[in-house]
Amino acid sequence: MTSPAASAPSPSSGGRRPVVLPADADARLRALDLSVEILHASIRVGDTARRRVTGGNYPTTYPGVVMWAETLAALRSRLPESAGWRIGRSGNYETVYSPSLKIGITVVAGDEDTGQEKPGHGRPRLKRSRGPKTSQRVRRNFNPNQMMLDLEALGFTADVDRLPEDEDCQTWFLVVHPTDDDVRIEFSLPTDMSGDGNVSEWSERILVEALMVSGVLAPKMPNEDDDDEGDSGLVRRRG
Template sequence: MTSEPLSLEPSISSADAPYTLELLGLDSDVLMNAVVRGVREAQNITNFHPVTARGFVQWSETVAALRAQLSEHNWRQADPQNSPRVVSPDGQTSIMVIGGNANTAVSEDVTPGTARRRGPSTAEAVQCNGQQMLDLIFELPALRQTRKPLIWVLLYHWSKDEPVVRAELSLPAEILDGNITQWTHRIFLPPADLSDLVISRRPAGPQDDVDFRIEELP
């Protein structure tokens, strides 16, 4: 791996995504397969489930599918503050899964946001990225061991009124009042066709996960 800077444009089209993702040790099919798995599994929710079930199942199944696929490529899972991540073999790239709003993967001219307000674990993740530089740096081996991983977000959006699910792998730069408002880099993924999806009846409710912390009582 080169120690020279890897220059990335702020927005990378789905056509150019495969090359960029390869440099990060990723594949667009793996990412979109995880997103599609989440949507399909969420269709098993019925009116007997809690109203928050569909969003939670879609998110959790996406996380599980992403981790399972990347584990075959020596990525490892981590759960800081009960916030699930998957971390690259060299420890320099981390990915968290978040549901996005309707602006997700629409256009480089439209800034996406999160579907729901995020909790402290997401805020800390964005702050960990700090003042993001415009270039991703592949550092010398001696220095790479001391750098914390850049935390990317697999941002997805699906609506029962659309025949596709959209997603992007993006690097968050700023979070305000629980909403991610700025991104340093956005890698658009090819949308996945879900026109064959049989949509189940279910109660309306939040479509995203809820940050929470589990603490042992004294």
């Protein structure tokens, strides 16, 4: 399998790939051990699960959390351990990651520009601002040595380059934006954050064909505005 470092310019080098259009998305995703079918199927699972908890006695914010959790869980189940994929949750930041490919994946909600590359559309932003944990990972996508620089600035010099395995990689976003008629999707690599806690720069955007499902809710990570910094450890293998 070709590694991302070999198939795309490094963000830290200032390289930029053009936006990958839907017609070419599957080929590019397969270089990352993914496919359009895997992304579509995972989002369908999340939507099916959230429909079961919409309305009735459930809190109004709960379906969005279920959409996020079940989409991520489905993605984890479709990226096999036998191919090297692992569950990451250091700092309670939930991902699925590949140590060999050096990529991690999390699920986020995007705005109306998600999955679009047309006149009048800008670069997508996240639906909600994110906290310091997301900012740290995004900065590291641009500069892999950012953690070392941050810790050295605080006076720590010993072993500062020993990141948890699930953080020692590029963190890609599966960006989802539901409309009344479909779900817009892209798989993209953020490399900068603005002062309001939102993504301001993407090194690569892989636009995925929209999923023709109506009524979907945007995924919502619990406490996503402050990114839970608690440490629940790292799960390396699925039991």
